[in-house]
Amino acid sequence: MKGFSDTDLTRNDFLGGxxxxxxxxxxxxxxxxxxxxAASVPAVAGQSVLELGCGAGAAVLCLANRVPGLRLTGIELQPAYASLAGRNARxxxxxxxxxxxxxxxxxxxxxxxxxxxxIANPPYYRPGAHSAASDPGRRAALSEQTPLSDWIDAGTRRLAPRGYLHVIQRAERLPDLLSACDGRLGSIEVMPVAPRSGRSAxxxxxxxxxxxxxAFRLHAPLILHKGDRHEKDGESYTETVSGILRGGVSLPWPDSQ
Structure with a gap:
């Protein structure tokens, strides 16, 4: 993929600007x-962070904004997005x-x-599980080419002893994620993310x-939006999620282990 020109790009606010x-x-x-x-990671200044498949850098840079003083590395397959991640960091x-x-x-x-x-936000869909995007960058980001188990293995190998792995994925891929977490990983916690109260994650x-x-822990879901249904246009995030998306605060894991 060729690099992006400025006319190919937009510049968008994250974390409330x-x-x-x-x-x-x-x-x-x-x-x-x-x-x-990014909000889920309990990093502190002086620690090191690797993002697998960093894209344009959204996750790792949001984490860096919340926790200054981290040593940050991202690996990205697509040259145009790797270049964009570097530009966004600068x-x-x-x-x-x-x-x-x-x-x-x-x-x-x-x-x-x-x-x-x-940290990792791997492609959500197995090959053939959805209609492929026409844009090659979007297709690579959404459609699994490297098996999810390989993402987990690569992350596990890069972790220092007692280091944390955080992955966000579609709920239907939970069995794949758990089976990929072999004996090297433990203290597994799962936080479902549901669009509204009463809705499936x-x-x-x-x-x-x-x-x-x-021991394994399955937490109560993080609820994204207020109310049990969409009633009007406009932002309807819960107070917790608004604090994460607009204020850059951390995601509250209950009694983290």
């Missing part, structure tokens, strides 16, 4: 998912090392590195810890 990111007009555009992923005065490579064939220096946190965030030994 605390962060401004360039995104392709016609390619993959970040929504609430990477912001929720334009927001955030230090981010972007590696353009396939996560299943990382450069040696990255394969030998360890991180306190690994459509997304979920999985947290696992390398070498963790605590």
């Amino acid at each position: 605390q962060l401004r990111l360039w995104q392709p007009r016609a390619g993959y555009r970040a929504g609430v998912d990477p912001v929720l992923l 334009d927001n005065a955030i230090e981010l090392t972007v590696v353009q490579a396939d996560l299943s064939n990382m450069p040696a220096d990255l394969r030998n590195a360890q991180f306190d946190h690994v 459509e997304l979920l965030i999985v947290r696992a810890r390398k070498g963790g030994r605590a």
